Amino acid sequence: MRILLVEDDPMVGAAIRKGLQQDGHTLDWVREAMAAGAALASGTHELMLLDLGLPGKSGLDLLAELRRAGNALPVIICTARDAVAERVRGLDLGADDYLIKPFAFDELGARMRAVMRRRLGQPTNLLRHGSLTLDPASHEVCLNGTSVALSAREFAILQALMERPSAVLSRAQIEERLYGWDEEVASNAVEVHVHNLRRKLGDGLIRTVRGLGYSLGRDS
Numbered sequence: 001m002r003i004l005l006v007e008d009d010p011m012v013g014a015a016i017r018k019g020l021q022q023d024g025h026t027l028d029w030v031r032e033a034m035a036a037g038a039a040l041a042s043g044t045h046e047l048m049l050l051d052l053g054l055p056g057k058s059g060l061d062l063l064a065e066l067r068r069a070g071n072a073l074p075v076i077i078c079t080a081r082d083a084v085a086e087r088v089r090g091l092d093l094g095a096d097d098y099l100i101k102p103f104a105f106d107e108l109g110a111r112m113r114a115v116m117r118r119r120l121g122q123p124t125n126l127l128r129h130g131s132l133t134l135d136p137a138s139h140e141v142c143l144n145g146t147s148v149a150l151s152a153r154e155f156a157i158l159q160a161l162m163e164r165p166s167a168v169l170s171r172a173q174i175e176e177r178l179y180g181w182d183e184e185v186a187s188n189a190v191e192v193h194v195h196n197l198r199r200k201l202g203d204g205l206i207r208t209v210r211g212l213g214y215s216l217g218r219d220s
Helices: 010-022 033-040 059-068 084-092 105-120 152-163 171-178 189-201
Strands: 002-006 026-030 047-050 075-079 097-100 127-129 132-135 140-143 146-148 206-209 213-216
Touching: 002 010, 002 033, 002 171, 010 026, 010 105, 026 033, 033 047, 033 059, 047 059, 047 105, 059 075, 059 084, 075 084, 075 105, 084 097, 097 105, 127 152, 132 152, 152 171, 152 189, 152 213, 171 189, 171 213, 189 206
Parallel strands: 002 026, 002 047, 047 075, 075 097
Antiparallel strands: 127 132, 132 140, 140 146, 206 213
């Protein structure tokens, strides 16, 4: 998942970035609301983690502007403000969840998965495609009941395709999910990852749609 972190505290931001990257996510980090607005305009993020005490403009103001513009990007507020009134206001302004600092990364991950389940209309974390299953919580992929070891980026591509099984994802869309602002992307990186997925899971799993991108093929 590609995540936008809006957090002005350098120590907190660095800790969240490290934890989420270790969990296989792609993360872009900004430290104030104006930069967050510019980042959101790109439309490349799947979820935003939002602090409230930002310089210049508060996180609540940024959230309110986002929702007034009709942007439905999932937002989890991550803040030390624990008053009930603050939580109620944040949720009423359009946040999908509200998490009090300090928090455990396991809880943050679980809340992120819950938010995305609701957005995708899925009752559980587990994604299925024929005899193939993918569990975002455990990072386990199984084919015919046997676990298959994937790299973090192979896992991310497969998850993106299984979340939208009828869609065709372009190479650019996949690159946006896999690589953050400060990461260099090799010209054939997506092709290499797709090749490795086919080698591990079967040639028919991922279909190349000429001139458009990739989609899931027949049920494995």
